[in-house]
Amino acid sequence: MLSIKNLTVAVNGKEILKDFNLEIKAGEVHAIMGPNGTGKSTLAATLAGKEDYEVLSGEVIFKGKNLLEMDADERAREGVFLAFQYPVEIPGVSTTNFMKAAVNAKRKHNGLEPLDAKDFLKMMNEKSQLVEIKREFLSRSINEGFSGGEKKRNEIFQMAMLEPSLCILDETDSGLDIDALRIVANGVNKLRNAERSFLVITHYQRLLNYIVPDFVHVMFGGRIVKSGGKELALKLEAEGYDWVKEEVEMI
Amino acid sequence: MSDSDKIIDEVVGNDYKYGFVTNIEQEFAEKGLTENTVRFISAKKNEPEWMLEWRLKAFRAWEKMEEPTWQNVHFPKINFQDIIYYAAPKKKKEIKSLDDVDPEIRATYDKLGIPIQEQKLLAGVAVDYVMDSESVITTFRESLKEKGIIFCSISEAIREHGTLVRKYLGSVVPQRDNYYAALNSAVFSDGSFVYIPKGVRCPMELSTYFRINAENTGQFERTLIIADEGSYVSYLEGCTAPMRDENQLHAAVVELITHDNAEIKYSTVQNWYPGDKEGKGGIYNFVTKRGMCKGVNSKISWTQVETGSAITWKYPSCILKGDNSIGEFYSVAVTNNYQQADTGTKMIHIGKNTRSRIVSKGISAGKSQNSYRGLVQVHGTADNAYNFSQCDSLLIGDKCGAHTFPYLEIKNNTGKVEHEATTSKIGEDLLFYCNQRGLTDEEAVSMIINGYCKEVFQHLPMEFAVEAQKLLSISLEGSVG
Ligand SMILES: Nc1ncnc2c1ncn2[C@@H]1O[C@H](COP(=O)(O)OP(=O)(O)OP(=O)(O)O)[C@@H](O)[C@H]1O
Ligand SMILES: [Mg+2]
Numbered sequence: 019m020l021s022i023k024n025l026t027v028a029v030n031g032k033e034i035l036k037d038f039n040l041e042i043k044a045g046e047v048h049a050i051m052g053p054n055g056t057g058k059s060t061l062a063a064t065l066a067g068k069e070d071y072e073v074l075s076g077e078v079i080f081k082g083k084n085l086l087e088m089d090a091d092e093r094a095r096e097g098v099f100l101a102f103q104y105p106v107e108i109p110g111v112s113t114t115n116f117m118k119a120a121v122n123a124k125r126k127h128n129g130l131e132p133l134d135a136k137d138f139l140k141m142m143n144e145k146s147q148l149v150e151i152k153r154e155f156l157s158r159s160i161n162e163g164f165s166g167g168e169k170k171r172n173e174i175f176q177m178a179m180l181e182p183s184l185c186i187l188d189e190t191d192s193g194l195d196i197d198a199l200r201i202v203a204n205g206v207n208k209l210r211n212a213e214r215s216f217l218v219i220t221h222y223q224r225l226l227n228y229i230v231p232d233f234v235h236v237m238f239g240g241r242i243v244k245s246g247g248k249e250l251a252l253k254l255e256a257e258g259y260d261w262v263k264e265e266v267e268m269i
Numbered sequence: 270m271s272d273s274d275k276i277i278d279e280v281v282g283n284d285y286k287y288g289f290v291t292n293i294e295q296e297f298a299e300k301g302l303t304e305n306t307v308r309f310i311s312a313k314k315n316e317p318e319w320m321l322e323w324r325l326k327a328f329r330a331w332e333k334m335e336e337p338t339w340q341n342v343h344f345p346k347i348n349f350q351d352i353i354y355y356a357a358p359k360k361k362k363e364i365k366s367l368d369d370v371d372p373e374i375r376a377t378y379d380k381l382g383i384p385i386q387e388q389k390l391l392a393g394v395a396v397d398y399v400m401d402s403e404s405v406i407t408t409f410r411e412s413l414k415e416k417g418i419i420f421c422s423i424s425e426a427i428r429e430h431g432t433l434v435r436k437y438l439g440s441v442v443p444q445r446d447n448y449y450a451a452l453n454s455a456v457f458s459d460g461s462f463v464y465i466p467k468g469v470r471c472p473m474e475l476s477t478y479f480r481i482n483a484e485n486t487g488q489f490e491r492t493l494i495i496a497d498e499g500s501y502v503s504y505l506e507g508c509t510a511p512m513r514d515e516n517q518l519h520a521a522v523v524e525l526i527t528h529d530n531a532e533i534k535y536s537t538v539q540n541w542y543p544g545d546k547e548g549k550g551g552i553y554n555f556v557t558k559r560g561m562c563k564g565v566n567s568k569i570s571w572t573q574v575e576t577g578s579a580i581t582w583k584y585p586s587c588i589l590k591g592d593n594s595i596g597e598f599y600s601v602a603v604t605n606n607y608q609q610a611d612t613g614t615k616m617i618h619i620g621k622n623t624r625s626r627i628v629s630k631g632i633s634a635g636k637s638q639n640s641y642r643g644l645v646q647v648h649g650t651a652d653n654a655y656n657f658s659q660c661d662s663l664l665i666g667d668k669c670g671a672h673t674f675p676y677l678e679i680k681n682n683t684g685k686v687e688h689e690a691t692t693s694k695i696g697e698d699l700l701f702y703c704n705q706r707g708l709t710d711e712e713a714v715s716m717i718i719n720g721y722c723k724e725v726f727q728h729l730p731m732e733f734a735v736e737a738q739k740l741l742s743i744s745l746e747g748s749v750g
Contacts, residue, residue, distance in 0.1 A: 066705050091705075099705075109693045
């Protein structure tokens with residue numbers, strides 16, 4: 019699904035990702051943890067194709083294609099989805115209208131006719147139940163006046179609508195109350211299947227109780243320094259990052 | 270090209286710079302503006318004596334006036350003596366088929382989705398080739414006539430309906446109202462006249478497009494619309510297709526009058542040539558538009574979509590004189606590249622229980638400047654007046670500017686005045702968010718703009734609204750990325 023090799027990325031001349039490597043197979047869930055400022059969001063934004071992120075070296079292959087050659091909108095239509103850490107507000111555009119444009123842009127890309135109003139509404143209904151989002155939210159301007167948790171829930175709703183191949187969740191759990199966390203995680207779990215992969219960025223092990231990962235990686239100074247199974251997250255939760263730091267420094 | 274066309278072409282092509290002797294046999298006025306120019310124009314149009322006197326009064330006022338400088342726009346000083354104020358309607362170069370039309374203009378027609386027949390009419394393809402439209406126009410005229418509606422050029426109205434014109438012309442925008450209005454009053458070339466009789470509801474949208482003798486009205490257009498008691502009319506001005514004109518200065522005057530229980534809905538789509546990407550060329554559009562709600566319970570509603578012109582300076586206004594009368598102003602003004610717009614409205618509350626509503630949506634892109642200027646005036650007589658103003662600005666990129674100048678003059682405190690304003694920006698983060706959902710920059714901008722302008726578009730007649738939406742996307746093409 020996704021193969022990142024020796025990726026080095028700079029922002030404003032500063033190297034953030036350094037010789038980064040990661041392999042994600044179809045159907046797998048990978049979690050990335052790590053202290054603030056180690057480059058987790060930078061990785062997410064680079065994969066999604068944000069312009070200010072300058073790739074100095076390395077390659078990213080997504081479903082057999084060179085991802086780095088595509089513009090952000092093309093990557094999205096090819097099936098990369100990023101649930102933002104800080105979703106933006108779009109004044110005057112409802113979630114419904116936004117999703118109509120996005121879903122149809124993707125369908126067009128795949129050589130399909132736009133959905134008619136009836137089928138689109140049916141799809142909205144189904145997917146909104148997945149994350150238990152209230153209908154009234156869908157007719158409001160996107161994220162405008164939404165609470166932090168509502169914004170995150172709206173991101174997962176959009177993810178469900180767009181049916182991506184690779185879902186990148188950047189701290190989707192932060193800002194969620196306990197009930198919302200469970201609802202969002204359940205929504206994500208319902209979207210899991212053999213063809214869809216997940217890259218879940220989080221600071222808290224708790225999320226991983228709900229979304230059980232196949233792999234957990236620890237990121238430090240722009241690269242993955244330790245990988246393991248779900249038990250690695252438990253150890254980090256209990257002991258913090260110091261021991262990883264020490265291990266890294268010893269090498 | 271026929272022989273007569275050749276002659277006209279030669280005259281137009283070569284002799285502009287030399288000027289002409291004032292001679293009624295000639296097709297052009299001498300360059301510059303004197304009392305003789307005004308007499309020449311009036312004579313050319315076979316106008317009655319009162320009309321000439323009216324024009325001369327305007328001319329004498331104009332001579333003593335100073336050009337206004339308070340607007341938030343900048344341009345080189347206009348030499349008013351370097352303009353030719355009258356040229357006989359120039360015969361358009363005969364275009365046999367759409368293939369002869371400027372490809373850039375054609376491309377825009379296609380993007381707008383204008384039907385082929387209509388494209389031909391707009392591009393000035395010889396009328397013989399557009400028989401369908403001709404027959405439409407004929408049926409259209411007949412059904413208006415049946416209801417007693419007068420819809421003709423103002424020149425024709427001056428000759429045929431002198432009493433009506435004399436009674437109302439200048440009653441809302443007097444000759445000496447402002448510099449450009451005075452200029453227009455002295456030299457106006459042509460324009461539209463509409464009269465809707467008592468109790469008649471005009472059965473279709475009236476548009477300049479269908480006007481009898483729809484000749485080139487030139488730079489000083491004059492429009493007068495009168496809705497008699499209990500009548501209704503919706504009038505459309507302009508069109509979404511790009512309009513090119515060699516006249517740089519346009520100074521139109523529009524006057525609307527509603528009697529008791531009457532309503533006029535006036536919609537404009539203005540798409541004059543805005544100049545190139547460097548800001549060269551382009552039209553200066555200095556317009557005076559004003560409506561008078563003369564009668565009780567009457568209503569005037571202005572809706573405008575302004576995308577063209579290098580400089581736009583216009584404030585469609587309502588004088589709410591009749592008790593319970595209503596004034597509305599819905600506006601979308603787009604500026605891109607080096608365009609400048611200073612536009613807004615005035616709502617003058619005089620009658621009791623008068624209400625007004627202002628919704629202004631400014632969109633600035635490129636290096637353009639967009640100003641909203643609005644005045645709400647509540648006179649001492651206007652008990653329980655109510656105004657609501659909503660002024661929003663949308664910035665695309667960070668090299669453009671938006672400015673808001675709201676003025677309030679309240680002399681009666683029994684009513685209520687409400688003002689809301691917002692500024693939003695289409696910045697990189699917003700575009701990236703949309704890109705990440707699969708939308709291109711263009712798709713994202715057009716989606717956001719349509720959401721932003723919805724409140725104004727819904728006041729436009731249906732087909733116009735659809736075209737206006739597309740027009741906006743086209744005007745903003747290349748403004749991001
Ligand atoms: N546009 C930018 N200009 C300069 N530095 C930047 C820019 N964007 C990110 N950085 C820097 O890159 C580093 C990594 O940032 P990033 O947002 O990827 O961290 P993170 O691991 O997601 O942190 P957090 O856990 O706090 O979300 C930080 O030091 C940050 O300040
Ligand atoms: Mg982050």
